[in-house]
Amino acid sequence: MIICxxxxxxxxxxxxAIDWMRASDPTAIITPGKIYHALGKSPDCGGCMKLFVASMRENPNLEVPAELRGLRKTNTARETRYEGRTESY
Ligand code: FES
Known part of the structure; x- marks a missing residue:
């Protein structure tokens, strides 16, 4: 089926493209842009992105590698109080 x-x-x-990228780099974060690049193309109108991403999600090799999950820190109460200003303000 034509996606784009x-x-x-x-x-x-x-x-x-997803299978090739996953086989060549098991820790790769696969994005639509990387797939376009791997195919030697670039998006034009962008109208296909919703269908493009839905097609990507059907592939079991797309998921984020386990060692890269959980890297985002959760905000603690101390971090939320910090406004980026020095004490003199
Ligand atoms: S349909 Fe894919 S970029 Fe236009």
Whole structure:
């Protein structure tokens, strides 16, 4: 099925790119931009992005590697009070 009519990208092209990227780098964060780049193309109108991302999500190799999950720190009460100003203000 054609996903991106501007560049003629099919769903199987997307899956092949994801599988190739995951095989070459198991810790890679795979984005639509990286898939376009891997296919040697660039998005034009952007109208396909919703379908493009939905097609990406169908691939089991898309998920974020386990070692990269949970890297975002949660805000503690002390961090939320800090406004970035020095004490003299
Ligand atoms: S349909 Fe994909 S960039 Fe236009």
């Amino acid at each position: 009519s501007c560049e003629g990208i099919r769903d199987r092209d997307i899956h092949a």
